[in-house]
Amino acid sequence: MTGAVQIDNLTVRYAGATALDDVTLAVAENEMTALIGANGAGKSTLVKALCGLIRPDSGTITVHGRLAHVPEGREMFPDMTVDDNLRLGAWRRRRRDTAPIYDLLPDLAAIRSRRAGTLSGGQQQMVAIGRALMADPEVLVIDELSLGLAPMIVTSLVGHLRNLHATRNLSVLLIEQNARLALDLCRHAYVLESGRIVLHGPAATLARDPRVTAAYLGGHVTVTP
Amino acid sequence: MSDLIGYLITGLGIGAGFALVASGLVAIYRVTRVVNFAQGGFAVLAALLTSTLLAAGLPHGVAELGGVALGALAGLIVGVVAIGRPGTSPGTSLIVTLGLGVLAYAVEVLIWGDQPRSFPGLTGVAEVAGARLPAHYLLILAVTAPVFALMAWFFARTDLGRALTACASNRYAAQVVGIDVRRMGLLAFTIGGALGGLAGVLTTPVQQVTFDSDVTLIVNGFAAAVLGGLTRPMIALAGGLLLGVTQTLVAGYGGGAYQMEVALVLMLTVMIVQAARTGPVPETAR
Ligand SMILES: Nc1ncnc2c1ncn2[C@@H]1O[C@H](COP(=O)(O)OP(=O)(O)OP(=O)(O)O)[C@@H](O)[C@H]1O
Ligand SMILES: [Mg+2]
Numbered sequence A: 001m002t003g004a005v006q007i008d009n010l011t012v013r014y015a016g017a018t019a020l021d022d023v024t025l026a027v028a029e030n031e032m033t034a035l036i037g038a039n040g041a042g043k044s045t046l047v048k049a050l051c052g053l054i055r056p057d058s059g060t061i062t063v064h065g066r067l068a069h070v071p072e073g074r075e076m077f078p079d080m081t082v083d084d085n086l087r088l089g090a091w092r093r094r095r096r097d098t099a100p101i102y103d104l105l106p107d108l109a110a111i112r113s114r115r116a117g118t119l120s121g122g123q124q125q126m127v128a129i130g131r132a133l134m135a136d137p138e139v140l141v142i143d144e145l146s147l148g149l150a151p152m153i154v155t156s157l158v159g160h161l162r163n164l165h166a167t168r169n170l171s172v173l174l175i176e177q178n179a180r181l182a183l184d185l186c187r188h189a190y191v192l193e194s195g196r197i198v199l200h201g202p203a204a205t206l207a208r209d210p211r212v213t214a215a216y217l218g219g220h221v222t223v224t225p
Numbered sequence B: 001m002s003d004l005i006g007y008l009i010t011g012l013g014i015g016a017g018f019a020l021v022a023s024g025l026v027a028i029y030r031v032t033r034v035v036n037f038a039q040g041g042f043a044v045l046a047a048l049l050t051s052t053l054l055a056a057g058l059p060h061g062v063a064e065l066g067g068v069a070l071g072a073l074a075g076l077i078v079g080v081v082a083i084g085r086p087g088t089s090p091g092t093s094l095i096v097t098l099g100l101g102v103l104a105y106a107v108e109v110l111i112w113g114d115q116p117r118s119f120p121g122l123t124g125v126a127e128v129a130g131a132r133l134p135a136h137y138l139l140i141l142a143v144t145a146p147v148f149a150l151m152a153w154f155f156a157r158t159d160l161g162r163a164l165t166a167c168a169s170n171r172y173a174a175q176v177v178g179i180d181v182r183r184m185g186l187l188a189f190t191i192g193g194a195l196g197g198l199a200g201v202l203t204t205p206v207q208q209v210t211f212d213s214d215v216t217l218i219v220n221g222f223a224a225a226v227l228g229g230l231t232r233p234m235i236a237l238a239g240g241l242l243l244g245v246t247q248t249l250v251a252g253y254g255g256g257a258y259q260m261e262v263a264l265v266l267m268l269t270v271m272i273v274q275a276a277r278t279g280p281v282p283e284t285a286r
Helices: A043-050 A082-089 A099-104 A121-133 A151-167 A179-185 A203-208 A210-216 B002-032 B039-055 B062-083 B090-112 B136-157 B159-169 B171-176 B181-203 B214-227 B233-253 B256-278
Strands: A003-014 A017-028 A032-037 A058-063 A067-070 A139-143 A171-175 A188-193 A196-202 B125-128 B131-134
Touching (some): A003 A043, A003 A171, A017 A032, A017 A043, A017 A171, A017 A188, A017 A196, A043 A139, A043 A171, A067 A121, A082 A121, A099 A121, A099 A151, A121 A139, A121 A151, A151 A179, A179 A203, A188 A203, B002 B039, B002 B062, B002 B131, B002 B136, B002 B159, B002 B181, B002 B214, B002 B233, B039 B090, B039 B181, B039 B214, B062 B090, B062 B181, B090 B214, B125 B136, B131 B136, B136 B159, B136 B233, B159 B171, B159 B181, B171 B181, B214 B256, B233 B256
Parallel strands (some): A032 A171, A067 A139, A139 A171
Antiparallel strands (some): A003 A058, B125 B131
């Protein structure tokens, strides 16, 4: 079986500090794969290396098909309209018609002429997803789907994502702070800790693994007064 | 009355030259956030080469085109040196452009000497509402207007224009969608060079050029461009025309010695007002 993404022995250092240490990870074709881990674990570093935005120190990355990226923090072109933001998503493509995206994400149609910088976080996240889809990708990498968003918005985004995944051939690598959401949504999952993959396997299995439940699904937050 | 109309049209013609220099500054700043202090030099180089080409017997049109092409090439070279190395900050690049502007003096004096030069443009005298003035001023306006219309359309309505603007709007996002930010920056410098070159070849028939004419051009061009926050071509056009007219009026009715001061005062006023309105200028306006 050929994977959509195959990362082997990936190591990335920032000025001496090792952010990723010998990471091996695969995303199977037409599947959703989750990558979870604490703040600073190296998730975004992995995404940037995968998308060619930083150069790894060693290791190999193979991507089958076109890859598009919903970056951490949404990264709008704030002074441009939603429609212009979407069109730029197709910069590397010949077809730059935005109409299919409005069919897919109808919420965007109503705000197509608004400047992206004036939108709410949830709306911006929707634009970021639409912009990535404009590249007509076979592989979609989403760095923090739910960060900073209200639960209702997250539910609607997840709905959109499920739909997308069901209706087109799309392999997804989902980076997500909300581990429960990620494990629910995806078939496979990886756990990254301090730059190393410490666990991986079927999401359902990981969701029952005591190491995962303790660290990521604990639900117990102690608040010191 | 006919004096006034004469001054106005002359002023618009001179202002159009400033506006073209400003448009080059805008094209470069909009994409790279670099203030290109070598901008006036593109005009000087283009004018000097055009004078040589005309003297060598090339026909009008071809010679001017050669000048503009040299401006574009000079723009590309300045771009390569100023932003070619990844990770150069806009501030560092600005200093590099200043240095290259001074270096250009040496090249210009070496090739063309330090005496003023000029070449004939559109000959003849035009009569507008009773005022008689060199017809060339009208040519300057007739060329500048469509250039600005084209530039505004290009940046706002074409995908390449949007991609260029995207580079400075959010450099990281531009990389995310696959825009080659460095290449776009070099393209902006090339466009800026061509616009500067156009300013030079258009205005030299009515204002002779020396190697250090770039100082007047950059001061006035910057004053015009800063009106629109260095990013808006149409406001830079208005600013350039306003400066040209004001200076011609000051020179016509007052004394010719104060032209540069007009630009400096206007520029300082705009910058002070803007600083008071928005607080300190952020290094990367996001
Ligand atoms: N540009 C950089 N220069 C130096 N160190 C960096 C840089 N970017 C990230 N790091 C470091 O690399 C490590 C991994 O960062 P990364 O952003 O990949 O984490 P993350 O898992 O995405 O975290 P979060 O959940 O907070 O987004 C961190 O220790 C971080 O401080
Ligand atoms: Mg991150």
